[in-house]
Every structure is written in C-alpha cells, then in structure tokens.
Amino acid sequence: MPITLDDKLVVAISSRALFDFEEENRVFERGNDRAYVELQRQRLDIPAAPGVAFSLVRKLLAFNVPEQQRVEVVLLSRNDPVSGMRVFRSCAAHGLPSVQRGVFTQGRDPFRYLRPLGAHLFLSANQNDVRQALMLGFPAARVLTESVQASYNHPDEVRIAFDGDAVLFSDEAERIYQAEGLAAFQQHESANAAQPLPGGPFKPLLAALHRLQQDASQVGMRIRTALVTARSAPAHERAIQTLMSWNIAVDEAMFLGGLDKGGFLREFEPDFFFDDQTGHVTAAALHVPAGHVDSGIANLEATR
Structure with a gap:
C-alpha cells in the first residue's frame, strides 16, 4: 500500500x-x-x-x-x-x-x-x-520572527493559545463590533448565546489537537490549550456554547474585556499563540512565540 x-x-x-x-x-x-x-x-x-x-x-x-x-x-x-x-x-x-x-x-x-x-x-x-x-x-x-523563545518550564506539555473571533470562530460577531460598536456586539452575542458560531480558520487544528490528545493519552505528553479573547461577559457565553457544540474543550479560557493579552500569555507560557489582530500579536511577541492569522474583517480593513 x-x-x-x-x-x-x-x-x-x-x-x-x-x-x-x-x-x-x-x-x-x-x-x-x-x-x-x-x-x-x-x-x-x-x-x-x-x-x-x-x-x-x-x-x-x-x-x-x-x-x-x-x-x-x-x-x-x-x-x-x-x-x-x-x-x-x-x-x-x-x-x-x-x-x-x-x-x-x-x-x-x-x-x-x-x-x-x-x-x-x-x-x-x-x-x-x-x-x-x-x-x-x-x-x-x-x-513573528522577532518573538521571544518559548519557556522551558513545561517540557511535557504542548501549550497553545488561540484568540477567538476570526481564529477559532468565524468573524461573524467581529463584523458587528467593527460596524456598530461594543454595545451592539454585546447585545447581539447575548441574543444569540445559544446559537453556535461558525468555525473559524483554526477550528480544524483545534479538532486535530483534540484527537491527538485522546489518541496519545499514554505517551507522557499532553496538550494544554487556552482561549484568550477580548470578549467578556455576557458575550463569553456564546464562545463557550460554541466549543460545547463542537464537543471540544479548552483547558483555560481568558475573557479579558479589552485588557492587554501580553501579561496573561506570559503567565500561561504557550509554545505558540495565534491571533488575527496585528496589535495583539505584536504585543504578545514580547512575551511568547506568536503568529498573525491574516483572516477576518479586521485584516480586510487593514489592507484597504
């Protein structure tokens, strides 16, 4: 074969x-x-x-x-x-x-x-x-080749952090935020809390990591994932409901409501962080290995 x-x-x-x-x-x-x-x-x-x-x-x-x-x-x-x-x-x-x-x-x-x-x-x-x-x-x-190197503190864990909208999830909600502002975004997400978001470009990777962890539970290595998002309550609920509908769990979820992600990522110590916002990625690269996901409405606006 x-x-x-x-x-x-x-x-x-x-x-x-x-x-x-x-x-x-x-x-x-x-x-x-x-x-x-x-x-x-x-x-x-x-x-x-x-x-x-x-x-x-x-x-x-x-x-x-x-x-x-x-x-x-x-x-x-x-x-x-x-x-x-x-x-x-x-x-x-x-x-x-x-x-x-x-x-x-x-x-x-x-x-x-x-x-x-x-x-x-x-x-x-x-x-x-x-x-x-x-x-x-x-x-x-x-x-971002200027990113700092990953920490050596977790040799038996692959640690990966993801932004939510336009990375794990589609940019559906981000488009409302960009067009109508935070209040409209929060209202829309509260009204649609039970409606799962469509998958974003990195949903297939999260699913593949989930399968790898289940298949290799006896290897001695494990995968630890984190959702690191600017969402906050009440918009957090739709993100959680979406992951539940996919039957995929993340180990940590950080709903930061606009707080700078860098300090939180420094504490999580990922081997890699993925975000669609260039400002977030650039700031994160001061603390952790980081990559820019050129996806979603924020990047369409940036190229105009």
Missing part, C-alpha cells in the same frame, strides 16, 4: 519559522540570491539556532513513539535545495531526526503543496504565503 499521512497531525513549516535564519535572510532581502545560496553552502555544517516555532515542533514530535508516528512535520520552504540540506542537517543536530520530508521551491509559491500534504497547520514568515494558505482553507499563521 502507498504511504499516506492521513492518520497523522501534519504540520508544514518554513525554514525561517523553525530556525533562526534572520542573518541569512537579510542577505537574501538585499537582492543577492547567489550570495545567499553561497552563505548557506558555507554554513552547511553549522546548525542553525532554534527559531520561534522550534519548541512547538519539538514537543509535537514527542507524541511519536516507535510503535506509532502520530505527528508529521514537513519542511515547506521557498529555499533552494542547497539551503534545504542545511535545514535537514540542523534538524538532525537539534534532535529532530523524524523531520525527513521537505519541499523546497527556490523562490516559487510553496503553499500549493499543502493540499497533497493534507496539512493541519502551516507556519511561515512569509505573509503572502500565509494569506494564500488561509484562502485555500488551511490553518496558517505568519510567524
């Missing part, structure tokens, strides 16, 4: 999201492709330092055991094959030998390969690639 990834949680990730290639990238951005490739060639035997999403990837791969491989991480990168060789060598040097698959497109769009991979998550430092992946229906986020 042909090999398939259908039974695995599949994470597609770019080189810059997994490793710190910022120095090399500055050479590339100066428009000197040949100098970039030559620099990577010179550094083939020098492992790149861990990047923003390294902790998330390392912990997810810890769910794999010899009897069953539950997580597949695939390198999906605009890099050239020579640079790809350095990425694979860096994976081996940092104890990620199970990262064995990769697609390197030498500057061409890589996101089209998400479909044959069946990816549950795409992490990249390239905003356009992330936007295109979201348009194709894949959970995707632009990694």
Whole structure:
C-alpha cells in the first residue's frame, strides 16, 4: 500500500519559522540570491539556532513513539535545495531526526503543496504565503520572527493559545463590533448565546489537537490549550456554547474585556499563540512565540 499521512497531525513549516535564519535572510532581502545560496553552502555544517516555532515542533514530535508516528512535520520552504540540506542537517543536530520530508521551491509559491500534504497547520514568515494558505482553507499563521523563545518550564506539555473571533470562530460577531460598536456586539452575542458560531480558520487544528490528545493519552505528553479573547461577559457565553457544540474543550479560557493579552500569555507560557489582530500579536511577541492569522474583517480593513 502507498504511504499516506492521513492518520497523522501534519504540520508544514518554513525554514525561517523553525530556525533562526534572520542573518541569512537579510542577505537574501538585499537582492543577492547567489550570495545567499553561497552563505548557506558555507554554513552547511553549522546548525542553525532554534527559531520561534522550534519548541512547538519539538514537543509535537514527542507524541511519536516507535510503535506509532502520530505527528508529521514537513519542511515547506521557498529555499533552494542547497539551503534545504542545511535545514535537514540542523534538524538532525537539534534532535529532530523524524523531520525527513521537505519541499523546497527556490523562490516559487510553496503553499500549493499543502493540499497533497493534507496539512493541519502551516507556519511561515512569509505573509503572502500565509494569506494564500488561509484562502485555500488551511490553518496558517505568519510567524513573528522577532518573538521571544518559548519557556522551558513545561517540557511535557504542548501549550497553545488561540484568540477567538476570526481564529477559532468565524468573524461573524467581529463584523458587528467593527460596524456598530461594543454595545451592539454585546447585545447581539447575548441574543444569540445559544446559537453556535461558525468555525473559524483554526477550528480544524483545534479538532486535530483534540484527537491527538485522546489518541496519545499514554505517551507522557499532553496538550494544554487556552482561549484568550477580548470578549467578556455576557458575550463569553456564546464562545463557550460554541466549543460545547463542537464537543471540544479548552483547558483555560481568558475573557479579558479589552485588557492587554501580553501579561496573561506570559503567565500561561504557550509554545505558540495565534491571533488575527496585528496589535495583539505584536504585543504578545514580547512575551511568547506568536503568529498573525491574516483572516477576518479586521485584516480586510487593514489592507484597504
């Protein structure tokens, strides 16, 4: 039978999201492709330092055991094959030998390969690639490469924090807030508290994480999730009712009513945080690894 990834949680990730290639990238951005490739060639035997999403990837791969491989991480990168060789060598040097698959497109769009991979998550430092992946229906986020590294305090837990509207949920309610203000938003959500929100771009990832946790309960690793949202009572109820209707629970829920999320995320110590608002993501990156989900009405307004 042909090999398939259908039974695995599949994470597609770019080189810059997994490793710190910022120095090399500055050479590339100066428009000197040949100098970039030559620099990577010179550094083939020098492992790149861990990047923003390294902790998330390392912990997810810890769910794999010899009897069953539950997580597949695939390198999906605009890099050239020579640079790809350095990425694979860096994976081996940092104890990620199970990262064995990769697609390197030498500057061409890589996101089209998400479909044959069946990816549950795409992490990249390239905003356009992330936007295109979201348009194709894949959970995707632009990694803020300036984010701080994840904490080492929870080696046996994958900790992931999600914003609600336009991330886990659709932007239905956010559109009302943007158009009519907070009072109208609160009134609408109270009136529709029993009506589940449609799923947002990251609902499939939350569902896949839920399945992984149930399937791997004896591995010694666990997943801890948090909903970190600007919602507050009474709008909190619809968010909870929506999760209940999906039969998916989060471990923590923070209804902050507009309070800055950064301090709360610092205490939760996630391996990654996903939010659609650039201001929230930028502030969060001062405390935790963070990614921007280019989805929903707030991002449509920002691009006009």
